[in-house]
Amino acid sequence: MSGNNDSNFGPGTRITGAGRRAEWTGTPGHPGAVVSPAVWRASTHLYPDMAALRDHPANEDGKFYYGRRGSPTQWALADALTALEPGAAGTVLYPSGVAAIAGVLLTVLRPGDVLLMSDNAYEPSRIMGRGLLHDFGVETRWFDPTSPDSLRAALCPQARAVLIESPGSLTMEVSDVPGLVAIAKAHGLVTVIDNTWASPLGFAALSHGVDITVMSLTKHVGGHSDVMMGSASAGADWYRKLRLRAQGLGTVVSPDDAALMLRGLRTMDLRLQRCAASALALAQWLAVQPGVAHVLCPMLPGAPGHDVWRRDFTGGCGLFSFILRGGSSLARDRLIDALNLFGIGYSWGGFESLATPVDPHDIRTASVWPPASWNAADQFGVRLSVGLEDANDLITDLDHALSVWRQAAEAKP
């Protein structure tokens, strides 16, 4: 098995076969063959004799060497992710999404370089710019994710790489990735995207010219809120460099976690379709509620970024935000507390729905948030990660919570 990796197959077919090499699962039709690679837990891999140790294929992909280089369980996951990413030659696994971003940036950047980061980037990425990268002699400058001109304006001779996140995982702006890539290429910059929102099923990053695509596997691939991991996929040249740097940093993921990720991956296409459809139903419902000022859902016709999303993406997911009309931070707390079917907690992409407050205005650098065209009173946002519950039940829950919010927003302290 692994014959379903043919790119002519649909995503459901490819995701079913990805990473299932016969040498890792046994040969179908022969006794002992299994569907999923076993959890191959090892630090030491034994060589049959000295001759084999002497001429072991030092550290090549898919060859036994030492536990830090993984075993078939981790290799099968990396292989599967590579198969799903058109244009990728390989995938490096990291213990978390943040570790993947750090691992990639520490491969791409050198002291004296400037990193150009999208202003909607995930907060730990921003903190990395100001902290880790700064400490290692790299300066970070921010650009407006919706404006290629803003990237152009941030260019400087020391610029080395661009980090894009699209849609931004809080504010949901969709970047013109081909436009940003064209500017980056014209100036010899490396492009990196945090593609956690769409996954390769929704946005084929490398096909759109990006050099390195990163995902927090914790979200959609895991899908069950019980395991953390990150990945970076790239063409041959960057893959080799990423792999060597990860090896030098001692980055390794456990085979048990890799097995959980592989299990989650098999249903990812199905879950994404269901979560995206429910999220769109909720977004459509929210858009006509009097208490809601803005719905930030790229999949929603008329919402910010929808046109670019429709042009470049092949799918969505359950994550979007909405902005309340007026009110207060306290009233928003009442709303979130009143939700029964949405857990309160960080992360997203699990089978269960979650809600968190969104307050990005204090962390912006290169763009104004809320946008100048909005009524200034409309600033309290809620981010929903829509799970696998029935959309009608989630809407009933939101309806109730909005009525609680209305009372809290109208009560004058």
Ligand SMILES: *Cc1c(COP(=O)(O)O)cnc(C)c1O
């Ligand atoms: C959660 C997240 C990450 C970090 O992933 P972890 O696995 O939690 O470290 C990176 N980027 C985005 C967009 C995320 O939402």
